[in-house]
Amino acid sequence: VESFGSIAVATFWSFTNSTLALEDAERYYGPIIALAQLGAIGGSTLVANGTWTEPSLFIVVSLVIVLQMIVMKLYDRRFEPTSILANAQDDDAQTLLTWQDNDATLTKPFWSGIYLIFSHYYVMLILGVSCLYEVALTCLDYQMKLLGYARFAANQDNAAVYDFLSSPMSIMSTTSFSEFMGRYGQVVNFVSLLFSSLVFPTLIHHYGLRVTLRIFPTLLLVVTIIAYGAMPGNLTVLFMSLSLLKAMTYSVHDPSKELLYIPTSNAVKFRAKFWIDVVGERISKAIGGLFNTFSGSVEKSIRVGSLPSILSAAGLWVVCFF
Numbered sequence: 001v002e003s004f005g006s007i008a009v010a011t012f013w014s015f016t017n018s019t020l021a022l023e024d025a026e027r028y029y030g031p032i033i034a035l036a037q038l039g040a041i042g043g044s045t046l047v048a049n050g051t052w053t054e055p056s057l058f059i060v061v062s063l064v065i066v067l068q069m070i071v072m073k074l075y076d077r078r079f080e081p082t083s084i085l086a087n088a089q090d091d092d093a094q095t096l097l098t099w100q101d102n103d104a105t106l107t108k109p110f111w112s113g114i115y116l117i118f119s120h121y122y123v124m125l126i127l128g129v130s131c132l133y134e135v136a137l138t139c140l141d142y143q144m145k146l147l148g149y150a151r152f153a154a155n156q157d158n159a160a161v162y163d164f165l166s167s168p169m170s171i172m173s174t175t176s177f178s179e180f181m182g183r184y185g186q187v188v189n190f191v192s193l194l195f196s197s198l199v200f201p202t203l204i205h206h207y208g209l210r211v212t213l214r215i216f217p218t219l220l221l222v223v224t225i226i227a228y229g230a231m232p233g234n235l236t237v238l239f240m241s242l243s244l245l246k247a248m249t250y251s252v253h254d255p256s257k258e259l260l261y262i263p264t265s266n267a268v269k270f271r272a273k274f275w276i277d278v279v280g281e282r283i284s285k286a287i288g289g290l291f292n293t294f295s296g297s298v299e300k301s302i303r304v305g306s307l308p309s310i311l312s313a314a315g316l317w318v319v320c321f322f
Contacts, residue, residue, distance in 0.1 A: 010273060013277070018081070018270070020082055025259055026209075029200070030196050030197060032255075033192070033196035033254070034197040034251075037251070113272040113274055126257070127276050129257050129319055130257055130277060130280060131284040133249070133312065134285045135288040135312035136224050136309040136310075137220075137249070137288070138287075138289055140223070140305075142292040144239060145181075146297070147238065148235060184239065187243045187247075188246045188247050191243060191244065192248075194251075195251035196255070209260075212256050213256045213320050215252060216249065217319075218317060219248065221310075221316075224310050226241070228310065232302045233302060284312075291304050
């Protein structure tokens with residue numbers, strides 16, 4: 001499911017970036033993200049409702065995936081691309097970064113996207129914008145889950161605590177933690193819906209992409225310093241901060257990142273983007289997860305995760321301010 005979601009989302013944005021002009025992208029990326037959040041809220045509501053069986057949910061999900069493919073096909077037939085292709089007169093400016101050759105570049109080996117990334121400074125910056133924050137978010141998310149699980153397990157009576165120690169997957173010991181994570185998901189989706197429909201379009205319209213792209217890295221750096229330095233091990237601070245960070249990732253940072261692909265060629269939008277979104281982001285999450293494997297407790301997670309989290313957050317801040 002995780003792999004399908006990664007590939008499907010990356011493919012959708014590659015198609016969108018290759019068909020929309022910059023003006024249209026700035027206008028519609030916010031509503032697109034908002035609709036996606038409505039889908040996330042609807043899906044979580046179906047699961048939380050408890051009236052749908054697992055086979056029924058699988059059928060609904062399959063039908064939605066088929067419907068998505070039909071809608072994309074109808075859109076491709078109905079609407080012409082509005083993207084403005086680069087047509088520079090200077091031969092020195094006609095590089096693979098902006099040069100369009102229809103679909104010829106897409107027939108080259110998929111691993112050639114690595115060459116595109118490291119042969120263009122601009123695409124390397126997109127790589128940093130897309131991947132660096134995953135290390136810090138993964139470590140912060142793990143710390144919050146450790147704190148939440150410890151808090152709600154400690155609040156059970158003695159029998160529940162004994163049950164937790166003997167069987168961590170027991171329903172009695174994990175109910176409160178599940179409710180906690182459910183509330184967390186609801187807050188993230190609601191705030192993301194609000195930001196994508198109202199905040200992101202306003203920021204892009206009044207302040208432009210440069211300022212909008214710098215908001216999330218600044219907030220991430222501040223939260224990381226607070227979580228690991230000023231107020232370590234504070235569940236309330238982590239819950240509120242991560243809810244805001246996750247919402248901003250979906251509603252502000254991700255659409256801003258996608259706008260960076262607009263002036264590039266289809267080769268970058270498809271082949272390089274695959275390596276950035278599918279491979280690069282997964283490697284970043286794996287690096288964060290690697291540090292988490294050495295963190296069996298909250299205290300260890302703070303000691304082990306502090307340096308890589310602060311470094312990745314600071315690196316993202318530097319990249320976005322270039």
